[in-house]
Amino acid sequence: MAGVAVSTTINGDAVEYLCQPDETLLDVLRDRLGLTGAKEGCGTGDCGACSVIVDGRLVCSCLVLGAEAEGRKVETIEGMAHGDQLHPLQQKFLEHAALQCGICTPGFLIAAKDLLEKNPSPTEEEIRFGLAGNLCRCTGYDKIVRAVQDAANVMKGA
Amino acid sequence: MNFDPRYSGRNFSSVGTRPIRPDGIDKVTGRARYGADFNMAGQLVGRILRSPHAHAVIKSIDTSKAEKLAGVKAVITAKDLPDLTDGDAAMYDILDNSMARKKALYDGHAVAAVAAIDARTARQALKLIEVEYEVLPHVTDVDEAAQHHAPLINDQVFTEGLEEKPAKPSNVTKRTQFGHGDVHKGFAQADFVIERSFKTEQTHQGYIEPHACVASVNPDGTADLWVCTQGHFVYRQHCAQLLGLEASKLRVTSSEIGGGFGGKTHVWAEPVALALSRKAGRPVKLVMTRDEVFRASGPTSATSIDVKIGANKDGTITAAEATLRYSCGPYPGSWAEIGAMTAFACYKLENVKTVGYEVLVNRPKTAAYRAPSAPMAAFAVESVVDELAKELGMDAVEFRIKNAAQEGTRSSYGPVYGPIGIGPTLEAVKSHPHMKAPLKANQGRGMACGFWFNFGGQTCTDLNIGMDGTVSLAVGTVDVGGSRASLSLVAAEELGIDYSQVKAIVADTSSLGYNDMTDGSRGTFSSSMATISAAGNAIKILRERAAQTWDIPVEDVVWEKGHAIAKGEKYGNLAPLSLKDIAAASGKTGGPIAGHSELVADGAGVSFATHICDVEVDPETGSTRVIRYTVVQDAGKAVHPTYVEGQYQGGAAQGIGWALNEEYIYGKDGRLQNPGFLDYRIPVCSDLPMIDTQILEIPNPNHPYGVRGVGETSIVPPLAAIANAVSNAVGVRMTHIPMSPPRILAALDAEREG
Numbered sequence: 046m047a048g049v050a051v052s053t054t055i056n057g058d059a060v061e062y063l064c065q066p067d068e069t070l071l072d073v074l075r076d077r078l079g080l081t082g083a084k085e086g087c088g089t090g091d092c093g094a095c096s097v098i099v100d101g102r103l104v105c106s107c108l109v110l111g112a113e114a115e116g117r118k119v120e121t122i123e124g125m126a127h128g129d130q131l132h133p134l135q136q137k138f139l140e141h142a143a144l145q146c147g148i149c150t151p152g153f154l155i156a157a158k159d160l161l162e163k164n165p166s167p168t169e170e171e172i173r174f175g176l177a178g179n180l181c182r183c184t185g186y187d188k189i190v191r192a193v194q195d196a197a198n199v200m201k202g203a
Numbered sequence: 204m205n206f207d208p209r210y211s212g213r214n215f216s217s218v219g220t221r222p223i224r225p226d227g228i229d230k231v232t233g234r235a236r237y238g239a240d241f242n243m244a245g246q247l248v249g250r251i252l253r254s255p256h257a258h259a260v261i262k263s264i265d266t267s268k269a270e271k272l273a274g275v276k277a278v279i280t281a282k283d284l285p286d287l288t289d290g291d292a293a294m295y296d297i298l299d300n301s302m303a304r305k306k307a308l309y310d311g312h313a314v315a316a317v318a319a320i321d322a323r324t325a326r327q328a329l330k331l332i333e334v335e336y337e338v339l340p341h342v343t344d345v346d347e348a349a350q351h352h353a354p355l356i357n358d359q360v361f362t363e364g365l366e367e368k369p370a371k372p373s374n375v376t377k378r379t380q381f382g383h384g385d386v387h388k389g390f391a392q393a394d395f396v397i398e399r400s401f402k403t404e405q406t407h408q409g410y411i412e413p414h415a416c417v418a419s420v421n422p423d424g425t426a427d428l429w430v431c432t433q434g435h436f437v438y439r440q441h442c443a444q445l446l447g448l449e450a451s452k453l454r455v456t457s458s459e460i461g462g463g464f465g466g467k468t469h470v471w472a473e474p475v476a477l478a479l480s481r482k483a484g485r486p487v488k489l490v491m492t493r494d495e496v497f498r499a500s501g502p503t504s505a506t507s508i509d510v511k512i513g514a515n516k517d518g519t520i521t522a523a524e525a526t527l528r529y530s531c532g533p534y535p536g537s538w539a540e541i542g543a544m545t546a547f548a549c550y551k552l553e554n555v556k557t558v559g560y561e562v563l564v565n566r567p568k569t570a571a572y573r574a575p576s577a578p579m580a581a582f583a584v585e586s587v588v589d590e591l592a593k594e595l596g597m598d599a600v601e602f603r604i605k606n607a608a609q610e611g612t613r614s615s616y617g618p619v620y621g622p623i624g625i626g627p628t629l630e631a632v633k634s635h636p637h638m639k640a641p642l643k644a645n646q647g648r649g650m651a652c653g654f655w656f657n658f659g660g661q662t663c664t665d666l667n668i669g670m671d672g673t674v675s676l677a678v679g680t681v682d683v684g685g686s687r688a689s690l691s692l693v694a695a696e697e698l699g700i701d702y703s704q705v706k707a708i709v710a711d712t713s714s715l716g717y718n719d720m721t722d723g724s725r726g727t728f729s730s731s732m733a734t735i736s737a738a739g740n741a742i743k744i745l746r747e748r749a750a751q752t753w754d755i756p757v758e759d760v761v762w763e764k765g766h767a768i769a770k771g772e773k774y775g776n777l778a779p780l781s782l783k784d785i786a787a788a789s790g791k792t793g794g795p796i797a798g799h800s801e802l803v804a805d806g807a808g809v810s811f812a813t814h815i816c817d818v819e820v821d822p823e824t825g826s827t828r829v830i831r832y833t834v835v836q837d838a839g840k841a842v843h844p845t846y847v848e849g850q851y852q853g854g855a856a857q858g859i860g861w862a863l864n865e866e867y868i869y870g871k872d873g874r875l876q877n878p879g880f881l882d883y884r885i886p887v888c889s890d891l892p893m894i895d896t897q898i899l900e901i902p903n904p905n906h907p908y909g910v911r912g913v914g915e916t917s918i919v920p921p922l923a924a925i926a927n928a929v930s931n932a933v934g935v936r937m938t939h940i941p942m943s944p945p946r947i948l949a950a951l952d953a954e955r956e957g
Contacts, residue, residue, distance in 0.1 A: 065323070067323075075239075075240075080233075081233070081236070081239075081240040082232070082233020082234070083233070084237065084239075084411070084412065084461070085239065085413070085490075086411040086412065086413070086461075086493065086880075087493040087879065087880050088492060088493060089493065089879055089880070089881065091493075091879060091880035091881045092411055092493075092880050094411055121233070122232065122233035123232070123233050125232070125233075126232055131228075131231065131232075135231040135232065138227075138231050139223045139224075139227045139228070139231060140223065141845075142221075142224070142685065142845040142846060142849055144227070144230055144231070145462075145683070145684035145685060145846070145849055145853065146410070146411075146412070146459070146460055146461050146462045146463075146683060146684065147226070147230030147231075147235055147459065147461070148237055148410075148411045148412040148459075148461025148462060149411050149461075150230050150231060151231075151233045154231060169893075170889075172888070173888045173889040173891075174888075174889045176888040176889075177887045177888050177889040177890075178887075179887075179888070180411055180880060180885060180887065181411070181888075182408075182409050182410055182411055182462050182464070182853075182857065182885060183462060183684060183849070183853045184849055184852060184853055184856070185852035185853050185855055185856030185886075185891060185894050186856065186886075186888045186891055187852045187891075187893050187894045188845075188848075188849060188852070189888070190888065190893070
């Protein structure tokens, strides 16, 4: 099958790649571009471990084709920190121990970033529903919710 | 080795603090490398063909078409994994489970595998493999499988543990019994007796990371395996034995692990990946899909349990009895045995008897799931305990306190307890504000207790002191939830240095001696013991180096707060030498400074928890929400309290999913109907409330700090606590887990119809 040539922007950098027409954006990120921060937990859009932001919209990259990234702006976990400066969400996840095994963490951070950009002062319920597309099997979500609440407060003060 | 593991009370500097974990930064930036995040040059993609039948003879497999497909580099069947198990029945089962040899024993059982240049070619190749099956009658229900007329899964299995060897084979592989006293006498003395039967459905550990590995076998017999596992040393042993490799030539590196909960204690795809690599002569990456994880990797047992408990009017339990049937998948296990041991472990009983039956079914091979077998037994027992308290007119907590096991109690499974935490957790619950909070309409409150043994096991640890005075700690227990942080705290504590000066890693199988896998809540318990011992050995060398530098007897040098100190007035002119000073001079005083430890961490402290749960049940739909949840558990000593809380919360959340929703649903055709996260729904963020925790610290006398394991006990009480809460909310005793909306509505309907 002939490859599809794609020009896109990933974490602010211009990127070009060839991918198969049926190849997911997740597979392109992980297998072609070496961006393995997004994880495949299910491949069916149920777990959110592969969450990325495409043109300001939170998506499961396992449900997006690599070819669909043409001309778009893709944000992944690898672009969340600025240099050695962690995003407040990353810092608060560490401080609150909002991760145990950490496999879901990149997806949660991307989803939480998207949530706080759209709603800087979410209630606990809004956080819980905002993150309901991301599965975590280790934490029971308690410390994740607290980390997001704390990060929201820090970001409002900034 | 000069190491005293006994507990001694002391004041801590590092232990008990809450620093950020050393592996945290990699995990929030996406840099941490899990099973599927590793690649090798020239790597192929491996895929497994799985049986669509629950039970079938494999009459023939024709791989010729697949082999001819361009881009396919190897196709294997059971013939490529010859039986090298030499009469070891358990290993033979692992081999057969990795790749079916004569019969496919469950929907999802591996029958063949391919390695190809890319995923698409591998998928195409699987479709070209022709398997001829003779479909056999199957059985997936634990009670049906135990019947005499059930389809036989293995005609070589005769029930063990009976007085006489049975004449006919059976799906019941083993009977075990525990207890003491005379239950008949005890029930005769009882004023009240409650007897009930319960069922729990099969659940999956539900780790978010599917099984993944990269295998590379070289023509000279050396091999590398990168894999997500709870026990890379055990994987090395199993894979080496199954593949005919020398253990020392197979280097297994444990990746970061994306959840295990017992499910990553078994090899499944790893022997297949190694066999593919050996045949193809190239590295092979093999990653399970989520569908494969559900269909073919380790779920817990489905169970059927009968419980009978009798008590006096004064609230003393006079006798307790349980019969427990646990499904094992198609291979023998000891799951009911563990359930039979744990069932009544919380209580002080004069007359107790438990009997376990292991039952073969055409489902995936049962694997450990966090305190394996205990939650189901606790559900059945704690439900009857609650009902009996009501019958007696006693408060549920008071009734349990009256009958709780204590130090000196002979446990229902045999040993006599040392200091234990069941009483203190119950007292804490009794006075907890949660117990007094008002409830609204359709709401109910439940509480329940749970027990887990915990485990120690073989452990080996290296502690190396760098020339700059920083410390590398190499452990062999896989870090499943923050143990690198807790073990760094322990090393810092012993050496008297700051946490930031210690960096803990999980070493591969070629860099460290054998370690048992991280199971039985043993990670921090056992590796902290080995770390304390290794630090002690390093301190001995540090003192020797200081003595040498000062030219005084080593007996006159003590180690305090990170410094060698010359003891005695005559040495008043000798300024203390810091760890950093001694390390910097080490090249001139005898070379590198390190402490090594290998030990069997005996003396794991049993652990108890009591949980409180409030639920709200919608009587129209049967839908249940947990609205408040409190965990009280004895940690012995919480080394890193935040991660201890995390273990408590995580276990409770898994228990909530199990209690209310999660279950394997098989069709009449024996196929799993819900092998995905959409239809096998684990709790999401919006399903749960905050989960409050209270850590109690009743020291384990067999650990220098008093540490007990903390990881597993937290999943034992939730099924029962939630069942008691739901039963209290709806006024009907719930006896079937999960309490999904249809089951709750059916129970309400049955009650109305009387």
